[in-house]
Amino acid sequence: MTRLSETPGRVGTAVGLSVERVDARDKLAGKAEFTGDLHPPFMLYGAVLRSPYAHALIEHLDVRGAQDIDGVVAVLTGDDLSDIDPYYGHALRDRPVVAIGKVRFVGEPVAVVAAVTQAIADAALAAIEVSYEPLEVAASVDAALAPGAPLIHEGAVRPGLAHGLGTLPEREGNICYSYGFSRGDTASAFDTAAVVVEGEYRFPAVYQYSMETHTTIAHHRGDDIVVWSSCQHPFLVRQEISELFGLALDRVEVIVPYLGGGFGSKSYTKMEPLTVAMSRKAGRPVRILNRVDESMVTTRRHNMKCRMRTAAGADGELVAREVEMWLDTGAYADNGPRVTATAGDAAPGPYRWRAMDVKAHCVYTTTSPSGSYRAFGSTHVQWIGESQVDEIARRLGLDRLEVRRANLLGRGEEVRPGAKGVDADLVGDIEKVAAAIDWGAPRGPNRGVGVSIGLLAAGAHPVSMATVRLGPDGGVTVLVGTTELGQGARTVMGQIAAEVLGLESSRVRVIGTDTAYTPYDRSTGASRSTTVAGKAVEEAALDVLDALLETAADVLEVDREQLTIGGGAVAGGGRTMSYEQLVQKRFGLAGGELIGHGRVQPRGGSGGFADGPVFWEICVAGAEVEVDTETGVVTVLRTSSVADVGRAINPQLIERQDEGGALQGIGNAMFEEMRFNDDGLLLNDTLLDYRIPSFEDVPASMACTIVENGDGPGPFGAKGCGEGVLAGLPAAIVNALADAGVAMTELPLTPERVWNQIQKQRTVEPKERT
Amino acid sequence: MSETISAIVNGRAFDGEVEANELLLDFLRDRLGLIGVRQSCEVQVCGTCTVLVDGSPVSSCCFLACDVDGKVVETIEGLVGTPFHDEISEAFVRHAAVQCGFCTPGMLLTAKALMGTTDLASEAAVRHAMAGNLCRCTGYRSILDALMEVFDAHDPTRA
Structure with a gap:
């Protein structure tokens, strides 16, 4: 196969250019179709009856009243699932499609009504008779781990289809999963350290809020199933639906229109099993379109309690760290085990430790399930570890940036045993975010600056396939299973194919996933699309190029080495032939097409994918804040980030990723918090009282620097981006606030919390600061 | 219960019945097929269902269809x-x-x-x-x- 670097005469037609998004015009015209815009013939509307109790036995459930209503076609309950194994969950198979005998969180689906209109379905819910026998609630990690706590899950642990967690031990109490590692002698390192900083910290439950709520249409037709869904990982959804309903993979078709945002909330399997089960009962297509309050209890970010201590020498050498954390995964595991392991891996931070000990626990509670949200794990712990590094520097009278310079891992150094070494210039990255906020410059009272850096294992499991088709008119279509959820994947995939084929990217079309036609792609998450799926697209385009050059060499009667490509044509021997002419020449007349295949896999595939992770995403950011000491109000004045992307396929889209991630970082750090009461009831389940950032929260300055060191394993040396800043910025903000005089151990940084801390420091500070 | 309304939607006359409790959002999306009107928060916070009624922006999720009687409605399609x-x-x-x-x-x-x-x-x-x-x-x-x-x-x- 012709390698790109060997392709003679290649010109830069697409990669590195901020080309127009392929979906921009349709979206600006309101024409882009989301799942909720589709109406298969005879579609019914689903409404879900949800549990008002956090933990209860279902005593009595009678749906006859609803069934008798005009326009109601069918009602689904747990009794309808007796012919299948009704439990799912990609990590742990712990969740029933609909409640069976018991509910474990407020909002758990107990029954579904399918009716000819949404209004009839909604109204019919009131006609369902249900009574509960309440059980003891454990609405927090502390309650779930207390002696005598109610057991939330009975029976043995059942591994899910895609858990990737090795051998799973037996369940102990409400511990869903535990992860940990230890290196060196932490006890002696702490005994001999010059400085030890320690504390207990809390991170809140956060709602991803993709503006399009979870929406699924399913049609169970007996022998096959079609699902249209706002899902990030269609192939994993297909796998779980196939397993649940006992149909072969090729009898389950998952179609993904545009997504109105995802951010992890639409990863893995969410509303699909319930919708398929409802359609199976009704015998017609059924749509379930969540309201926001329903999506809030479908998935969220884990809240967490963490104890951490860090030891350093008198010269600022970081020597040891001990961490124990408890992540609240709610009633079902969802992606909790992976989130927990990733948080554990992120806890040491990218420094040269002599000793470390990390324990991370994923804990069941009777609250709504937690799963993936952009930069999970790292966002949870980076602010804690990085605030301890800052505190060490303060106590030793050292510059906080200098301490990092001296301790950060260098390129190639080991992050943890068995994992890929550092594949970026960490010192260079943090210096850039520091410079962007004028590190070291004098500033007014109550202002502070902070920086932070961390590593996020990115790429997930590197399996992606792609097909590139060159039609008889010279147009190119890319089939790749990456989901367009707003990040610009279709644009970038098109640019990669266009670059390889020497075309303008406008000649390339990238269509949405239909698992019946689109080649396999593991998932859209962990910043993997450009790197992994993009590599498969590059390979597939090279495959097409190979066929083009083969035909051209034959027709033009010159050696392949003498051919050049450009402008949709191949030239050689003084003659030029367009791709259109070459395809026609190869097949005769105006038919046929050239089809290229690309494949990325851990072993036997292209280089760079054998060791995990695929790459380390650098979570680096800087912030300047001002605190009003009378009110506790903190203002983020400016932010900085570095997108360390190896090679920028589309620089403008990378900046947008960092800006969007930065605003989510501000939301996570400053005010977003799902509040559950002791009964497990979510108190702020509308956007009236769960606030996300608005135009008025945009900092006066947001600087994003793109670093291109060509060190990624993806196409053209690229690696992914878009998540790092969400882990990096809350940490930088916490550090900036501590620099301004207020050291916080709990997020979000609400005025009340900050004001209370200011009062506390005023009482104790004189002693501690001497 | 239904009400008869007469309105101009994206330059075209609509004369007909709407349910008294029918939301403008549902009317535009489900009856007229104007999918550019998006539903999200349903509490007049997110703005994704914004349409113009006599030139003023309203949240169609919290606006009754019958209240556009005699008015001009504009969506992204218009x-x-x-x-x-x-x-x-x-x-x-x-x-x-x-x-x-x-x-x-x-x-x-x-x-x-x-x-x-x-x-x-x-x-x-x-x-x-x-x-x-x-x-x-x-x-x-x-x-x-x-x-x-x-x-x-x-x-x-x-x-």
């Missing part, structure tokens, strides 16, 4: 093809201010309503005026840049 849509689309494309696109129609309609009605010379004023339209993808910076470009071009004080 905006397409107008000079304003061409101009603001170019600005949004130039700044890559569209990501998932779910909020985009509502943003454009609020911007249309703001043209010439508010003092839009300062970014602070624009931020405040646009705060009823949420976006979770972009971080707003690119949308602000695109909007300021369009508003500046139409600012009479800068002519």
Whole structure:
């Protein structure tokens, strides 16, 4: 196969250019179709009856009243699932499609009504008779781990289809999963350290809020199933639906229109099993379109309690760290085990430790399930570890940036045993975010600056396939299973194919996933699309190029080495032939097409994918804040980030990723918090009282620097981006606030919390600061 | 219970019955097929269901269809093809201010309503005026840049 670097005469037609998004015009015209815009013939509307109790036995459930209503076609309950194994969950198979005998969180689906209109379905819910026998609630990690706590899950642990967690031990109490590692002698390192900083910290439950709520249409037709869904990982959804309903993979078709945002909330399997089960009962297509309050209890970010201590020498050498954390995964595991392991891996931070000990626990509670949200794990712990590094520097009278310079891992150094070494210039990255906020410059009272850096294992499991088709008119279509959820994947995939084929990217079309036609792609998450799926697209385009050059060499009667490509044509021997002419020449007349295949896999595939992770995403950011000491109000004045992307396929889209991630970082750090009461009831389940950032929260300055060191394993040396800043910025903000005089151990940084801390420091500070 | 209404939607007359409790959002989406009107928060916070009623932006999720009787309704579908849509689309494309696109129609309609009605010379004023339209993808910076470009071009004080 012709390698790109060997392709003679290649010109830069697409990669590195901020080309127009392929979906921009349709979206600006309101024409882009989301799942909720589709109406298969005879579609019914689903409404879900949800549990008002956090933990209860279902005593009595009678749906006859609803069934008798005009326009109601069918009602689904747990009794309808007796012919299948009704439990799912990609990590742990712990969740029933609909409640069976018991509910474990407020909002758990107990029954579904399918009716000819949404209004009839909604109204019919009131006609369902249900009574509960309440059980003891454990609405927090502390309650779930207390002696005598109610057991939330009975029976043995059942591994899910895609858990990737090795051998799973037996369940102990409400511990869903535990992860940990230890290196060196932490006890002696702490005994001999010059400085030890320690504390207990809390991170809140956060709602991803993709503006399009979870929406699924399913049609169970007996022998096959079609699902249209706002899902990030269609192939994993297909796998779980196939397993649940006992149909072969090729009898389950998952179609993904545009997504109105995802951010992890639409990863893995969410509303699909319930919708398929409802359609199976009704015998017609059924749509379930969540309201926001329903999506809030479908998935969220884990809240967490963490104890951490860090030891350093008198010269600022970081020597040891001990961490124990408890992540609240709610009633079902969802992606909790992976989130927990990733948080554990992120806890040491990218420094040269002599000793470390990390324990991370994923804990069941009777609250709504937690799963993936952009930069999970790292966002949870980076602010804690990085605030301890800052505190060490303060106590030793050292510059906080200098301490990092001296301790950060260098390129190639080991992050943890068995994992890929550092594949970026960490010192260079943090210096850039520091410079962007004028590190070291004098500033007014109550202002502070902070920086932070961390590593996020990115790429997930590197399996992606792609097909590139060159039609008889010279147009190119890319089939790749990456989901367009707003990040610009279709644009970038098109640019990669266009670059390889020497075309303008406008000649390339990238269509949405239909698992019946689109080649396999593991998932859209962990910043993997450009790197992994993009590599498969590059390979597939090279495959097409190979066929083009083969035909051209034959027709033009010159050696392949003498051919050049450009402008949709191949030239050689003084003659030029367009791709259109070459395809026609190869097949005769105006038919046929050239089809290229690309494949990325851990072993036997292209280089760079054998060791995990695929790459380390650098979570680096800087912030300047001002605190009003009378009110506790903190203002983020400016932010900085570095997108360390190896090679920028589309620089403008990378900046947008960092800006969007930065605003989510501000939301996570400053005010977003799902509040559950002791009964497990979510108190702020509308956007009236769960606030996300608005135009008025945009900092006066947001600087994003793109670093291109060509060190990624993806196409053209690229690696992914878009998540790092969400882990990096809350940490930088916490550090900036501590620099301004207020050291916080709990997020979000609400005025009340900050004001209370200011009062506390005023009482104790004189002693501690001497 | 239903009511008879007469309204102009995107330049076309609608004369017919709507349910008394029918939301404008559902009427536009489900009856007229105007899918550019998006549903999200349902509590008049996110702005993704914004449409113009007699030129003023309203949240169609909290507005009854019967209340547009005798009024003019404009959705993104009606905006397409107008000079304003061409101009603001170019600005949004130039700044890559569209990501998932779910909020985009509502943003454009609020911007249309703001043209010439508010003092839009300062970014602070624009931020405040646009705060009823949420976006979770972009971080707003690119949308602000695109909007300021369009508003500046139409600012009479800068002519």
